[in-house]
Amino acid sequence: MSELTTNDGVDYGPLVALLGEWRGDKGVDxxxxxxxxxxxxxxxxxxxxxxxxxxxCEDQVLAIVRYHQVVRRKSNDKVFHDQVGFWLWEPATNTVMETFTIPRAVAVVATGTVTAPEGADGEVVFEVSCAAEGSGIAQSAYMFDNGRTTAFSHRLSVKGDQMRYTESTTLDIYEKRSYDHKDVNTLTRVG
Ligand code: HEM
Incomplete structure (x- = not known):
């Protein structure tokens, strides 16, 4: 596993496993x-x-990792998904949150758990979701009326310099109800 350290005095806990630049070309949307x-x-x-x-509120302490995800279609090399967000870890409860926005005027706050076994070789697994329909999701009036996101879940695991994720965005769009817009990929840490 790469040498992963920060020198800002913050305890990033399991979020340390995420740090760096990752690339993957096995994505399927x-x-x-x-x-x-x-x-x-x-x-x-x-x-x-x-x-x-x-x-x-002078109470809840959260460690923060910022991320930027840029996704290109293999068929034409054009960017077709761009996501900026944060992963947050609360040491007091050992829980995590992921909050992000995408340039369709949709934003998500998902909450969940992390399991991080002792030792550098263990697999760190983050699992977050928006539990109740519509909770943790903000979207423009247009998207609410026409392409509504009703739920989101994300499982991301890191083992050494390998990352895998599966995410489901549930949509009401066109004539479909609860359509499972799904994305999966495997990435390698490159820096
Ligand atoms: C790797 C991740 C993702 C990729 C590659 C991706 C790609 C796409 C593609 C290709 C479409 C169809 C666009 C079209 O035909 O017009 C789409 C639609 C959509 N995506 Fe994603 N998406 C990803 C993740 C997400 C996430 C995380 C969300 C929100 C939480 C999201 C929300 C939507 C919505 C609301 C639509 C419907 C808009 C439409 O089709 O007009 N997507 N996405």
């Missing part, structure tokens, strides 16, 4: 179309950086 769905092979870069900590 399943997305809705008016007449069915499309499957898009993709490649991407995700960059995670230590971003300090915050204290909420």
């Amino acid at each position: 399943r997305a809705p179309e008016p007449d069915g769905e499309e499957r898009n092979p993709y490649y991407e870069t995700i960059t995670f950086e230590a971003a300090g900590d915050v204290t909420n």
